[in-house]
Amino acid sequence: MxxxxxxxVDSGRxxxxWALLAFLVTFAVTRAVTRRIRARRVAGPSADGGGALADVHIAGVHVHHQVWGILLVLVAGLVEFRWDPGSPWxxxxxxxxxxxxxxxxxEFALWLHLDDVYWGADGRKSIDAVLVGGALGVSLLLQAAPVGPATDGGALGTVLYLLVVALHLVTAGVCVAKGKLATGVIGVVVPIVATVGALxxxxxxxxxxxxxxxxxxxxxSRRRFGADYARRHDRIRDLIGGAPDDAAGGAVTPGPGRKDG
Structure with missing residues (x-):
């Protein structure tokens, strides 16, 4: 202790x-639950009829778990901003x-596509979003910052400081323009990542x-980011979040308003 x-505690981290630990544990548990629900569905009606793990329905409406997540983020943020309760709250x-x-x-992919693509190929975008969120959480825990404190070096020191900050943000923007959104977002917090991605x-x-x-x-560029590149990245995302229906041996195809979890 x-x-x-x-x-x-003394460093303010x-x-x-705790936010990072809750993020990682919640994601792992959520994916375990949704994969278990899908496995029961794929096994057939006899395997889908019981058990504590099931989709949540209120008044006949399937409530996706992103709803609970949005509410949690809103409540936690509003309470912290309004009352700033201090440790341990x-x-x-x-x-x-x-x-x-x-x-x-x-369920980031559902926001993006406004459709139930959780177990579709487009649902892999949710894994990308979670990886970016986790990387940002680690960066913040390590107290990385997009800009450090300005040095007291007079006018010249201030100008050089602003130029470095501007260059850093430009490299992050170049990453986004080059189609590397995750690299650009992480690069805002970790400058070296943006520099490498921009080059x-x-x-x-x-x-x-x-x-x-x-x-x-x-x-x-097409050779670099071709089919082999896509397959490597898909294998990593499928290992983390589960393979989509079209790659999972004939799993149940999602329909409107249906998703496991």
Whole structure:
């Protein structure tokens, strides 16, 4: 406990730690539950009739878990902003915020497509969103910051400081223009990530590639981000969140308003 007090509490990182832990645990539990529900459905009606794990319906409406997540984030944020209760309640609110963020981001693809794509190929975007959220949580826990304190170096020091900050934000923007949204978002907090992403090749469908690349550069981009690249990334996302229906051996195809969990 002495280590926790000295390293975490005294440095002001307790809320960030508990929010990150709640985020990771909630995501893991949520995916375990939704995968179990889907497995029962795939097994057939005889396996889907009982058990404590089931979709939540209120007045005949299937309530997706992103709803509970959004409510948790709103309540935790409003209470913290309004009353600033201090420790240990700040840590309790951080747990609620982290859990709510996990529930909401686990259905990020549903926000984006306004459709029930949770177990579709497009549902992999939710895994991307969770990975970005987790990376940002780790960065904040490590107290990384997009801009550090300005040095007291007079006018020249201030100008150089502002130039460094501007360059950092420009590199993050270049990452986004190159189709690397996750790299750009994480790069806002961790400058070296944005710098590397900005220097490397753009994705072929990105704004940067369409406007600035000739055919030779586009060909290199297509080779770099081709089918092998997509398969590698899909394997990682499927390992974390479960394979989509079209890659899971004939799982139940989602219909309007239906999702496991």
């Amino acid at each position: 002495d280590w926790y007090e000295r390293v975490i 307790a809320a960030a730690l 700040t840590e309790v609110l951080a747990v609620g915020f982290g859990a709510g963020a996990a529930l909401a981001l686990d 490397r090749l753009a994705k072929p469908g990105s704004v940067w590639a369409r406007r600035r690349y000739g055919e030779p550069a586009l060909a290199r």
